[in-house]
Amino acid sequence: MDGRLSPRNAFLVLMAALFVAFVTVPLICMVLGVPLARLGRYLHDPMVVDSLALTLKTTLISVPIVVALGSPLAYLLARREFWGKQVLDALVDLPMSMPPVVMGFALLMTFAPLGPIGSVLKGMGIEVVFTTAAVIIAQVMMAAPLYVKAARTGFESVDDSLLRASLVLGASRWRTFLRVTLPLSAGGVITGVILAWARAAGEFCATITFAGNMPKTTQTAPVAVFVGVNQDLSVGVTLATILLAFSFAVLLGARILLKRSPR
Amino acid sequence: MLDLQVRKRLRDFELQIALSVPAGETLAVIGPSGAGKTSVLALIAGLMTPDEGRIVVGDRVLFDSARRINVPPEQRLLGYVLQEYALFPHMTVLRNIEYGMEARRMPRDEIARRSAETMRMLGISHLAGVRPTRISGGERQRVALARAIAAGGQVLLLDEPLAALDAQTRQNARGDLRRVIQSVGVAAVFVTHDYVDALAFGDRICVIDRGEVVQMGSQEDLLLRPKARFVAEFMGVNFLHGTAQPPQDGVSKVLVDGIEVSTTLEEPGEVFLAFSPVDVTLSAEPPAGSAQNVFRATVTALLQLGGRIRVDLDAGFPLVAELTPDSVARLGLEIGSNVYASFKATAIEAYR
Missing domain, CATH: 3.40.50.300 (P-loop containing nucleotide triphosphate hydrolases)
Structure with a gap:
């Protein structure tokens, strides 16, 4: 048992190959549809450019919000026992297990001018629904659980005795977190950031329900793909392929980075 | 401080x-x-x-x-x-x-x-x-x-x-x-x-x-002077708890669970006895020396401790001996071996 593949693993390899084919064949078929001859023109299509820019802009805001809001929660879930932890745990998973359209609808009910929060905001002259803010809120909601889960795993992997050692050596709780907990859980936290970013950048259903489909303000790349496929197939396919390439590069890069980082 | x-x-x-x-x-x-x-x-x-x-x-x-x-x-x-x-x-x-x-x-x-x-x-x-x-x-x-x-x-x-x-x-x-x-x-x-x-x-x-x-x-x-069997076991010393009989010829017998152990104790009554495993001698034949206490014993465990070997015995009461690896080899000791265990009355610390 030296961990190498052997002929005895034939069945496993076959099933794994089926899985790989299942994932890659449709993506390859899509990429084959890219209008290579007219690619230059499509790359400059305002729909492609604007939606990608909006996606980048919104995720650069939503992912830091996810990290800021999700880290304390992930830490509590990882390192403390408290009443109602199971319930909280289930709540964290909820947005992930619900159809995104439901989550978008819930946000709409909340922030609509007649909704409980929307009416208050309206009184202050703030509109959320069908604005870029709504895009960000939808992304935070859908991406946060992924971050919390990954960061929690990271925090859990830090041996409790190291934290005790740090305290006894005279380091404050905050210093202990920065110097011991965070570096040792970096793998989980970085994975969480990447998963959250991928989920936020790919958010479609809650966004279109809650924020709509307005070029430059709420039409993110996934929304543009959907619209594009209905209007001009080539725009949709080009955009989808760019998203695919970018996601794959980020996921692969992150893995290489994590493997190299000394632990 | x-x-x-x-x-x-x-x-x-x-x-x-x-x-x-x-x-x-x-x-x-x-x-x-x-x-x-x-x-x-x-x-x-x-x-x-x-x-x-x-x-x-x-x-x-x-x-x-x-x-x-x-x-x-x-x-x-x-x-x-x-x-x-x-x-x-x-x-x-x-x-x-x-x-x-x-x-x-x-x-x-x-x-x-x-x-x-x-x-x-x-x-x-x-x-x-x-x-x-x-x-x-x-x-x-x-x-x-x-x-x-x-x-x-x-x-x-x-x-x-x-x-x-x-x-x-x-x-x-x-x-x-x-x-x-x-x-x-x-x-x-x-x-x-x-x-x-x-x-x-x-x-x-x-x-x-x-x-x-x-x-x-x-x-x-x-x-x-361990105060409890627990301490004695932890310290790896032999510990017995019994009743001393009035002394005869400078030697007093202490009754421990029906077994007699000779000590140099002078006062009769309830006593604790402790002695080091180093003072327990093991031999294949009944010993000819001056040890007053000789018991038939069975080896129940052997444990290497640094340069010495600790031998746990059952002599009707638990007994521990400490030997050099040479002695253990010479006696051919293994778990289940039957030997004579002996120790002198003067090796025993008796206290109340």
Whole structure:
């Protein structure tokens, strides 16, 4: 048992190959549809450019919000026992297990001018629904659980005795977190950031329900793909392929980075 | 100087302990696993809060339930070698050692000086740039010790500092550790489940079981005059509890579970008898010497302990002998062997 593949693993390899084919064949078929001859023109299509820019802009805001809001929660879930932890745990998973359209609808009910929060905001002259803010809120909601889960795993992997050692050596709780907990859980936290970013950048259903489909303000790349496929197939396919390439590069890069980082 | 007197309700029992360790002295706390040994250290370090009591180091009150004082662990300034060492795996040996001094905001040049000095004392200077995951168990133990003493607290807590080492390394590490503890002159509390460690380190030894101090005293007290079978077993000495008969010809018989043991005791009555395993002789034939106590015994266990072998016997009562490996080989001892075990009346310490 030296961990190498052997002929005895034939069945496993076959099933794994089926899985790989299942994932890659449709993506390859899509990429084959890219209008290579007219690619230059499509790359400059305002729909492609604007939606990608909006996606980048919104995720650069939503992912830091996810990290800021999700880290304390992930830490509590990882390192403390408290009443109602199971319930909280289930709540964290909820947005992930619900159809995104439901989550978008819930946000709409909340922030609509007649909704409980929307009416208050309206009184202050703030509109959320069908604005870029709504895009960000939808992304935070859908991406946060992924971050919390990954960061929690990271925090859990830090041996409790190291934290005790740090305290006894005279380091404050905050210093202990920065110097011991965070570096040792970096793998989980970085994975969480990447998963959250991928989920936020790919958010479609809650966004279109809650924020709509307005070029430059709420039409993110996934929304543009959907619209594009209905209007001009080539725009949709080009955009989808760019998203695919970018996601794959980020996921692969992150893995290489994590493997190299000394632990 | 460490002074503590605390009470803490743990899950299965109440920990109740009072002890005092002067600077330069080592107190060995020994007991079976689950006796509350680590909790004693956690209470001193502030990782656990006593229900009641007082902890004082020198003139600093670290905890006093009556005055509602509870100094947080990061301000107690103690050295603590945790079980399995708990070295930071993402820092080099040097960074590990500097960690506590940085947290205490010592000047940069003093940190450099002290860490270099401590590493030199422990012979680990060549490991400065290496990560603790890449060094041996014995080296890790020394790094943990260096980290604990570099910042210069007045109290050093050690939780099973030798338990993670293999037998050979352990032998060497024991001597080194003892030398270092003595040279830094702190009040040290050394927790162990191994009586050999307790004997090697403890100026005084405190035996605890289920949160209570069973006996506290010098090595001699515990070896020669254990107050309970539990202590005797822990210290690896033979212990019998019986009734002495009036002496005849300078020898008195003590009845132990229907067996007679000869002693030099003079007063009749209830007594404890203790004698060292080294004083028990084993032979294949009935011995011809002057030992008054001879028993047929069966070997129940053999245990290598450093350069000697500890032989557990059943002689109608539990008996322990300590032999050289040569003798064990010559007698062909193995579990189930039948031998004659003998010991002199004069080897027995009898006390009430």
